[in-house]
Amino acid sequence: MGGNYLSDVVFLLGFALAVIALPVITLAVFGLFRPRFPDVLKGQAYESGMPQASIPRRPFHMAYYNFALVFIVFEVETLLLFAVAPVLRDAGWAGLGEVAAFVALVALSLAYAWRKGALVWK
Amino acid sequence: MSLSGTFAAGLLLGVVSFTLVGVLTAVLVLAERKVGARMQARVGPMHTGPHGSLQTIADMVKLVMKEDVRPARADAVAFGLGPLLVAVPAILSLAVIPFGAPLVMRDLNVGVLYFLAVPGVTVVGLLLAGWASYDNYSFLGGLRSSAQFISYEIPRGLAVVTVVMLAGSLSTVDLLEAQSRVPYIVLLPVSFVIYAVTSLAEVNRVPFDIPEAESELVAGYHTEYSGFRWALFFLAEYAGLFAASAFGALLFLGGGNGPVLPPVVWLLIKTGGLVFVGIWIRFTLPRFRADQLMRLAWKFFLPLSLANLVLAAAVMRAIA
Numbered sequence: 001m002g003g004n005y006l007s008d009v010v011f012l013l014g015f016a017l018a019v020i021a022l023p024v025i026t027l028a029v030f031g032l033f034r035p036r037f038p039d040v041l042k043g044q045a046y047e048s049g050m051p052q053a054s055i056p057r058r059p060f061h062m063a064y065y066n067f068a069l070v071f072i073v074f075e076v077e078t079l080l081l082f083a084v085a086p087v088l089r090d091a092g093w094a095g096l097g098e099v100a101a102f103v104a105l106v107a108l109s110l111a112y113a114w115r116k117g118a119l120v121w122k
Numbered sequence: 123m124s125l126s127g128t129f130a131a132g133l134l135l136g137v138v139s140f141t142l143v144g145v146l147t148a149v150l151v152l153a154e155r156k157v158g159a160r161m162q163a164r165v166g167p168m169h170t171g172p173h174g175s176l177q178t179i180a181d182m183v184k185l186v187m188k189e190d191v192r193p194a195r196a197d198a199v200a201f202g203l204g205p206l207l208v209a210v211p212a213i214l215s216l217a218v219i220p221f222g223a224p225l226v227m228r229d230l231n232v233g234v235l236y237f238l239a240v241p242g243v244t245v246v247g248l249l250l251a252g253w254a255s256y257d258n259y260s261f262l263g264g265l266r267s268s269a270q271f272i273s274y275e276i277p278r279g280l281a282v283v284t285v286v287m288l289a290g291s292l293s294t295v296d297l298l299e300a301q302s303r304v305p306y307i308v309l310l311p312v313s314f315v316i317y318a319v320t321s322l323a324e325v326n327r328v329p330f331d332i333p334e335a336e337s338e339l340v341a342g343y344h345t346e347y348s349g350f351r352w353a354l355f356f357l358a359e360y361a362g363l364f365a366a367s368a369f370g371a372l373l374f375l376g377g378g379n380g381p382v383l384p385p386v387v388w389l390l391i392k393t394g395g396l397v398f399v400g401i402w403i404r405f406t407l408p409r410f411r412a413d414q415l416m417r418l419a420w421k422f423f424l425p426l427s428l429a430n431l432v433l434a435a436a437v438m439r440a441i442a
Contacts, residue, residue: 007128011228012217014132015139019213022140023206027350030186034349043194045257046345056253056261064269067416071272074424078279081431082235085286088435089442096439100432107428110420119420121413 066118070110077106135217135227143213147360148178154401161405188349196346197254204251205347205354211243212361218294219368222378222385226295233294234286237369238279241324241362245271251355252343263342267326270415274323274330277423281316284434285373298377305376312430314374316423318396321370323419325362328404330415367396 045052081099088095113119152167152175159166167174192201218233220226230236245268252264286292288309289300307314323330339345344355371377371392378385410418 007125008228008230010125011128011132012214014129014134015136015217015227016132016210016214018133018136019140019210020206022137023209023350023354026186027190030350031190034187035189037189040194042191045193045195045255045260046340047258048340053258056256056258060261060265064265067269067273067420070420071276074276075272075279078276078283081280081283082286082292085283086290086292088287089290089438093439096435099435103428103432107425110424110428114421119417121416 063121066113070113070118073106073109077102132228139213139216139227143216143357143361143364144182146364147357148182150360150364150397151178151181151356153397154404157398157401158405161402182353185353186350190351191346191348193256193346195256197256200250200254201346202351204247204254204343205351205358207247207250208244209247209354209358209361211241211247212358212365215240215365216361216368219365219372219389220295220298220377220385221389229293229295232292234282234292234297237294237365238275238282241365242275244358244362248343251347255343255346257346259340260343260345263339263345266339266412267343270323270326270330270419273416273419274320274423277316277419277427278320278324280424280427280431281313281320282373284310284313284431287435288438294372297372298379301376302379305374305379307374310374310430310434312426313434314370316427316430317370317373318399320419320423321366322400322403323415325359325366327359327363327400329407329410331409363397363400364393367400368393370396 045056047053080102084091084095084099088099091098155177156166156174167177170176170180192198215237217227218230218236220229248267248271249264252260252262252267255261285297285306288306289297291297291300322328344352347355368389371389375392375396377392378389380388380391383391
């Protein structure tokens with residue numbers, strides 16, 4: 001098992017700080033040597049050489065919304081299963097039954113989304 | 123160890139990890155090009171160094187020295203944050219991989235969850251990079267990648283749950299000990315297959331590279347990136363491929379367990395094997411269409427992983 005919570009967090013803070021700082025420093029340091037010739041054409045978005053077809057800040061496809069919603073249901077389910085999984089071995093048949101019932105219940109929501117056509121990419 | 127000592131150790135290991143990932147990327151890019159060339163009856167890079175062995179080093183020098191072009195209408199802050207949020211989580215996830223019995227950067231008591239959760243931040247980076255570029259292709263690429271990423275995250279998580287169930291712990295070091303006699307691939311073959319396939323989708327590799335489908339999206343979310351910022355996306359891909367393979371080796375192939383050779387060597391052999399399969403698939407399979415990709419995740423892998431979970435739990439109960 002791991003160490004105590006506080007020292008784990010402190011360790012990860014240090015680790016993350018180094019991993020975030022290094023690319024930033026590298027980018028800044030080599031910025032001193034890089035060429036820099038801004039240009040009107042170069043500053044345009046690359047859309048296969050043609051003038052930009054439309055403004056990219058626009059409403060996008062509805063299908064993403066459906067998948068995002070279903071995602072939340074199952075992501076939360078997975079998280080809750082992670083909480084139960086380590087102790088399931090010693091939880092007996094009753095524990096297994098509870099987990100199976102939980103999974104079945106969420107599977108029902110999958111069946112519902114499926115039936116309603118939320119899982120079709122159109 | 124005092125808290126400041128722990129912090130310093132974290133900093134130091136962060137520097138070491140970043141450097142190692144840089145070296146690793148150089149090796150993996152070369153390996154990918156050489157293996158791919160071999161599979162397509164070519165020779166691959168040959169000119170820089172013996173058999174082109176220094177090609178990636180030369181490319182890296184070129185990349186850091188290249189002009190950093192940013193589209194005039196791009197959102198400066200988000201444009202800079204995008205590649206960082208993609209590359210950093212991939213490297214952070216290495217912290218819990220046990221390279222040998224005592225050789226793990228940090229044995230968290232929620233290590234497995236940490237490994238799945240931290241790369242989850244990547245999806246924010248993909249969206250941000252695509253949105254900030256102010257380019258239709260980038261925008262679509264970012265949206266598609268994030269949709270794909272979250273879709274495959276669920277079956278992947280559910281496959282890992284079965285391993286945690288069997289091992290009875292979320293610590294990666296405990297996983298290693300739990301497999302000292304039988305690796306979990308023998309007990310959970312379906313979980314292994316689900317994990318392997320969904321991991322390819324998580325790191326955006328063929329056949330799941332629709333976000334970067336050249337024929338329709340130029341290069342997806344990283345179309346507008348150049349130089350070092352672009353290199354960060356590349357670093358993330360290879361760091362992610364390595365991390366997912368190492369974690370797969372740990373979950374299902376017994377990690378560093380093995381006779382005679384030291385654990386580090388065993389882990390690297392198993393990881394290398396999985397990486398090789400990843401490269402092999404890249405040069406063998408065509409790309410999925412966006413709708414096929416989503417159908418596969420939601421209508422095949424999700425029901426399969428749910429059934430696999432309940433079945434694995436029932437079998438475990440019956441044997442225990």
